[in-house]
Amino acid sequence: MSRFWYNLRVKKILAVSGGIDSMVLLDMFYKSEPSNILVAHFNHGTRESADLDEDFVMRKCKEYGVPFESSKLLLGEGVSEEEAREKRYAFLYHVANKYQGEICTAHHLDDLLESVVINLIRGTFWRGLAPFGNSKIRRPLVDLKMNKTDILRYAGENHLCFRQDPTNYQNDYLRNRVRESLKSLEKEKKVAVLELTEKQKILREEIEKNLGNLLETIVMKNSQGEIFFRRDCFQAEESAVSSEILRSICLEANISLTRPQLLNFLEAIKNYQPGKKFNLPKDKMATITRDFVRL
Known part of the structure; x- marks a missing residue:
């Protein structure tokens, strides 16, 4: 299909669960560049039907x-959405690194809208209006402006078979509850939110570009790859700006923080007190001195 514009020299790592969205993604890429794709399937081990998927x-x-790559973990039925997602993406990154490929997921416009609502519920502020911002992951169905109706139509016209995940209808998961509530939202309002998301995406890219330029001036690395930066970088900044700077520095050091952890760490940096403890992930460590912070 000529409307795919992705780099044919880079192998596409397609995240395929067996559901209708990912089977449509697989079929579209198979018809456009069959020799340049590899399917990656992650079995969470959270339900009996997962092996059948x-x-x-x-x-x-x-x-x-x-080509097909898979991995199975027995995460159990009680696993959180967040943990399941982290394990799944860790596998996808592993496969992408193994084949020097590009991860492609089957997210579509309805998923984008759901993510905006979920992010706002969780208090992610302006970033919540611009989800799917990871440049390492491509979302072809979003790029093609496809929604669930388009996907259902494509699957029907091409007689595609797919698996149905029974957990998609359980109210235990926030995304399922949000999806159900969005069914009653008027089409015009959905379009308005998606247009706002597109504008926010452009703004996000500009902010992250400026943050990248700023980090080059304040972040230092030693021969062991440890990251250093001065505490006084944060003293004159507003809290929101300081949070964005610190978040970017932590990501540079492969430290992903929740918002409470980020704010707690920022407070510890601004208000230096020897021996004061602050909240970081258990496997991560930072040292705060009078002048510098080391990650």
């Missing part, structure tokens, strides 16, 4: 003649 995707890949 994995077998379904594997058989479809054999039918297409497409």
